[in-house]
Amino acid sequence: MKPLPPRWADRLLERFCAPHLLEEIQGDLHERFERRRVLFGERAARRQYAWEVLGFLRPFALKRKKSVTTTTYSMSHDMIQNYFKIAFRNLAKNRVYSFINIFGLSVGMAVAMVIGLWVYDELSFNKQFKNHDRLAKLWQFVQFDVEKSSYDVMPIPLAEELRSKYPDFERVSLSVFREITLAAGEHKFLRKGNYVEPVFMDMLSLDIRAGSAFAAQDVHAILLSESLAKAIFGSKDPIEQLLELEGKESVKVVGVYKDFPANTSFNEVSFLAPWNLYLATDRNAKANVHAWDSNSYQIFAQLKPGADFAQVSAKIKDIRMKLDNPPGYKPEFFLHPMSKWHLFADFKNGVNTGGLISFVWLFGIIGVIVLLLACINFMNLSTARSEKRAKEVGIRKAVGSVRSQLVAQFFSESLLMAVLAFVLALLLTQLALPFFNEVAGKKMPILWFSPWFWLCGLSFSVLTGLIAGSYPALYLSSFQPIKVLKGTLKASRSAASPRRVLVGFQFMVSVTLIIGTIIVFRQIEHAKDRPVGYSREGLMEVKMNTPKLREGYETVRADLLRTGAVEEMAASFGSLTVENDGTVAVFWRGKSPDSSPLLMGNRVSYDFGKTVGWHLVAGRDFSRDFSTDSTAMILNEAAVKLMGFQKPIGERIRWNGKECEVVGVVKDLIKEDPFKPVKPSFFVLEYQYVDVLHVRLDPQVPVSEALAKVEQVFKVHHPAAPFEYKFVDDLYAQKFDYEVRIGKIASVFAGLAILISGLGLFGLASFMAEQRTKEIGIRKVMGASVLAIWQLLSREFVVLLLVAFCVAVPVAYYVLSDWLQKYEYRTELSWWIFAATGLGALLVTLLTVSFQAIKVALMNPVKTLKTE
């Protein structure tokens, strides 16, 4: 073999030299090498050859000749036009697939968008206030029993203590949140608002639109929100107008402020009145000005820049315990920063345990999962369908397409679909947002003008398009046309296995979501069905917010009974659906001296028991027949259990400096959280502090008629106050608001997730059936029955579903038992829920698949086979 020039130099030359020059240049080089080898020997020749090659690193040799035929340029205008034309034709040709594909993806995107907006809204809660990172609310942990409970109500003197002795505080304001009547002449409004100190308005950097804030010495002044000012005064200038509060105090409107935004903790506040006014009018507040152990007021604080919430909390923790007579419940004060009010509001035994944030996570995860399901569908369907286009690829290649063109074509097709889906998703979101806002209790708009929103949405669409398009673009375009067109190319069975995994994953998620939704609803039902200890039907409450009614209890009762629309009436301190009078100062025989459990006191009138319809388990109700009943007491079962009485009737209990005798025991009345055990409570007769009237309407009389009659009585007895009533049924239902809301949202999303997976399943099943029409035709010719073919097509999906179910059950069990742990009164995770879900999913799957399977199985084999 003749010695050759150095291999590497040749290779190098072949790499860099323009192809059209390579032959002559290499030829010349080789010829010269040969001569030099003969003349100077091989070594020299090789060395010189290398030098010569390097000498060709010149522009003329490097520059590629422009090809005369430029069709290989895949991004030319004509080709792009062609890609879109083909893409649209494909969409139009396979309408069902296109619909399933685009619609499914856009539903997923819309869900993700709505959830994204919701999460954004939740996270931006309270962020509007300029000083939001320095504001805090005072809370305290107290220890009545073994566990520490937390309250956001404070004693009044604490505010002055913080202001004067702790330099970390810049501003401190006392506050109470109240619902009161505001009257301007004949117009009366029942609105919620805060009594605050003037610094409060600086803390929230209140946006005052007209007038000014009230000053420190002002008492009879009020600031209204814009919406309330408009509601009361219309277009009239509200400044300097007079309002009557609670039917007794006359105040002057000094300013109007811009309504607090919906996503702030003060969104219900529609007026701000001076704290001084509250002090001047509220009997309790007046008495509590120096009372360190009367916790009924809120304190808001703003720290100086640079002060740390945790450090300041540590400093103020023991303020009360260092004073004289520390109370037995050992209060520990601390600051709860504004950024955590909304999402981290739960405390358990002195530790913050989160709160709403868990729902932000939950929905965030659901959103991601739904979106993932939609993407999986989109990819599955696009890839499954693209296999049908192998022939198109073959022909395109045969007539001169290069690979980059096919890649561009498939990518542009899937991008087109993804972008169409995005547009549709925007539309769906716009349509769905009003409903969602209603259910979620929000006021969220689409962020049309946020660049982030567009950036996220579009980049996500492009990403989905690219991922979904990657399989056809990269795999199909590698086909050799000869094999495709000859028909020897078979899609390998392994190509279908990732698709199977994806479908299995979808099944799993769907099953988990179904189980989860069922459990959430069962938990709500469980709590709703819980015996409440009284009957809610036809029971209404009227707040006695006027002094006049208070005095005329007996006359009002007599008048009401006379209307015939009322069965019974009673009064008590506080609503039936709220516990508001806890006390530790209750003593009974055998009470251990070192425990001070909290008991709920209820001051009621004689007819209370009859009106609410409680259930006596022992003893008797209060009665006018016994003159000693002014010191009688009725316990609930929880209290009897706490006190450990075997025979509670006749036991003597000291409360409020009085010796009371237990005359009866009633079944627990659920006043507060229906998910929690009822607190030990007692009932005593006391008219002095009652402020709510309970009226039981006669069920025989139509509600509207009865209401009109009751209103008439109230109008007579107190014409100034608006007749504001609430049905206990509604109040009780409000306790489930939150759970019902979560349940509704979760079920909508779960439903959509299932819809998406159903669509995907349908598409995939129909595709598989279509792919196997010939096989089925042959099977039929050979004698297969419809049933056998149905089995053949359904089996794969059923097996997949079973596998998915086996994975989903432990996952769902784990997550849900964790969720239920939160509730002290909770439903069971019964096995039948899982079984029913499995059966339901199986049924839906079989129905979906069978629709296609039977269609194919019934086809005439002559038709399916004759095309060959």
Place this chain on the structure above:
Amino acid sequence: MRRNYLGEFEELVLLTVAVLHEGAYGVAIADELERQTGRSVSLSAVHAALHRLEEKAMLNSRLGEATAERGGRRKRLFTVTALGSRTLQSIRETRNRLWDSISPQALPALGL
């Protein structure tokens, strides 16, 4: 028509193509140049010059036969075009004219 400027090396290559007449291709031209000028000439320089001359339309080329020592690769054979010929002529005339205009005393004697 643009001015046909030729560099010195280009002129030599063009002349060499004319000298070799039918058999002018890379290696032959380089060899001939080495022989005539006595300086070593790299193939790449020759090819670059040929390429430029062809671009200037002073050379024509076609692919010739393959030989064994070229590894079966064809050579590119060059011929001078009419433009090339005219350019060479004009250069020569300019030179002649210049020579004729030099007075005998102007150049230092070389001792001929």
